[in-house]
Amino acid sequence: MAAEPKRAAPGRAVVVAAPVIGVLALQGDVSEHVGMLQALGVGVAEVRLPRDLAGVDALVLPGGESTTLQLLLEAAGLRDVIAARIAAGMPVLGTCAGMILLATTVLDGRPDQWSFGAIDLAVRRNAFGRQVASFEEDLDLAGIGGGPLHAVFIRAPVVETVGSGVEVLATISMSDDGAHPVACRQGRVTVTAFHPELVGDHRLHELLVADAAAVTAHQVPRSSGSGAGRRRH
Amino acid sequence: MVSKHEMTAKDSAGRVTGTDRVKRGLAEMLRGGVIMDVVTPEHAKIAEDAGAVAVMALERVPADIRRDGGVARMSDPALIEAIKAAVTIPVMAKARIGHFAEAQILQALQVDYIDESEVLTPADEAYHIDKWGFEVPFVCGATNLGEALRRISEGAAMIRSKGEAGSGNIVEAVRHLRSVLGDIRAIATCDATERYGWAKQLQAPVGLVQEIAETGRLPVPLFCAGGIATPADAALVMQLGAEAVFVGSGIFKSEDPAVRARAIVEATAHFRDPEILVKVSRGLGTPMKGAEISTLETRLAERGW
Numbered sequence: 001m002a003a004e005p006k007r008a009a010p011g012r013a014v015v016v017a018a019p020v021i022g023v024l025a026l027q028g029d030v031s032e033h034v035g036m037l038q039a040l041g042v043g044v045a046e047v048r049l050p051r052d053l054a055g056v057d058a059l060v061l062p063g064g065e066s067t068t069l070q071l072l073l074e075a076a077g078l079r080d081v082i083a084a085r086i087a088a089g090m091p092v093l094g095t096c097a098g099m100i101l102l103a104t105t106v107l108d109g110r111p112d113q114w115s116f117g118a119i120d121l122a123v124r125r126n127a128f129g130r131q132v133a134s135f136e137e138d139l140d141l142a143g144i145g146g147g148p149l150h151a152v153f154i155r156a157p158v159v160e161t162v163g164s165g166v167e168v169l170a171t172i173s174m175s176d177d178g179a180h181p182v183a184c185r186q187g188r189v190t191v192t193a194f195h196p197e198l199v200g201d202h203r204l205h206e207l208l209v210a211d212a213a214a215v216t217a218h219q220v221p222r223s224s225g226s227g228a229g230r231r232r233h
Numbered sequence: 234m235v236s237k238h239e240m241t242a243k244d245s246a247g248r249v250t251g252t253d254r255v256k257r258g259l260a261e262m263l264r265g266g267v268i269m270d271v272v273t274p275e276h277a278k279i280a281e282d283a284g285a286v287a288v289m290a291l292e293r294v295p296a297d298i299r300r301d302g303g304v305a306r307m308s309d310p311a312l313i314e315a316i317k318a319a320v321t322i323p324v325m326a327k328a329r330i331g332h333f334a335e336a337q338i339l340q341a342l343q344v345d346y347i348d349e350s351e352v353l354t355p356a357d358e359a360y361h362i363d364k365w366g367f368e369v370p371f372v373c374g375a376t377n378l379g380e381a382l383r384r385i386s387e388g389a390a391m392i393r394s395k396g397e398a399g400s401g402n403i404v405e406a407v408r409h410l411r412s413v414l415g416d417i418r419a420i421a422t423c424d425a426t427e428r429y430g431w432a433k434q435l436q437a438p439v440g441l442v443q444e445i446a447e448t449g450r451l452p453v454p455l456f457c458a459g460g461i462a463t464p465a466d467a468a469l470v471m472q473l474g475a476e477a478v479f480v481g482s483g484i485f486k487s488e489d490p491a492v493r494a495r496a497i498v499e500a501t502a503h504f505r506d507p508e509i510l511v512k513v514s515r516g517l518g519t520p521m522k523g524a525e526i527s528t529l530e531t532r533l534a535e536r537g538w
Binding site: 025026027028029030031032048049063064065067068071072075076096097108109110125126129130131132133134135136137152153154155173174175195198199 | 244245246248249250251252254255258259261262263264265266281283284285286287321322323340343344345346368369370495498499502503506
């Protein structure tokens, strides 16, 4: 596994100079992600416009409606700059709608649905059906210690196919055709079909923070944006 | 947390559905978004194209219900099914206050949220629906914190201001939001003994008052509805503390619904950014006409208790 999070005191990531993690704050469960990251002791910046992205070392794409987020990303001029940052190696974590936005292929989307293509997955929207089928279940996370993760799936997507470079962290059995991945990782891109932010399980956010710390450690001195104004909260 | 009587179930794979957490969870995912009233599948497509996070499927928007008079009821299932088929985003529908049979039908139709709504003619003068008895989540209107907490104690997973639906006038929604949020701020700073006084004054469960005192927020998401007609209206209520907005008549009773819908979506996302509010407010055509509250024959916000 590429980057095992440092497991120190429970719930805390140990980093020397805390990176700044951005949370896309156009729509969705933004405050839950912000709260999780603040609890990890890193800087947190809400990202609504391209200028907000300049000072962040990594980005969370939260849960929400993927169709709405796409429209707002384009309207705000964020689509291209986020794509460029991801291509340049910025670590990202996407939960639910965030997973849809990061996948290479989106099934059962709108005809004009686009995605960043940051992780080699085909993802099916609303794979479990409507809200009455939303559910909670404990999942085992491959390669990440700390016991099962209590996963909350809300009108959730599921992964139909994964590319060869993708590591599957967790799967769920579907009644029709067996196990489907619901948490995956490729390079420094991590995605989940469920919402760790709704239950306060920090492990995947710790992974993102560790990714961000690893990237910043290799990029010292930072090219820009490392001075005043990086820390927004 | 609330003392719960939730009606959870297991799906065919043995997973737990219908929990309080998944009900409130969908409301959390809608935050920062716009839920739009639609009366046809074509309207629903326009709403989705404009960036709505969900649509409310109904036969008439509140302004038309007000104009037509008569008894307003749950929509025809055929209409709801057609709207469900037209979009990929969540679809909500309204049941009359206390009309649990309408709610059972809406649950069987697998709508994503039920709005137990004062916009429809109430079916029960004493009781709202026992919402713990359903797997589908409910949103209810409230004019003040006591009403909001009574609805939460009955199982509502989202609260919205009632405002004055179909009026195109934001003043009532502002009144309701200020009342709910002002009382929450007061409870968050009161001492432990005073919490019992608040519960008595609000006619609400003391457990919920204590939860607010500890967290400083309503136990479920608080959205705004009733009178939003412009991007500025959306920005106003979001800055006051609403977490998302419902727009009823304000879009499809305006001159150019597609453009206005999109503008309200962007204003809701960027509600603190005056530069973006200028940009999206420009050249939207005529908004719905709206009405002074004092001229309205029926005050919908007075329905429910």
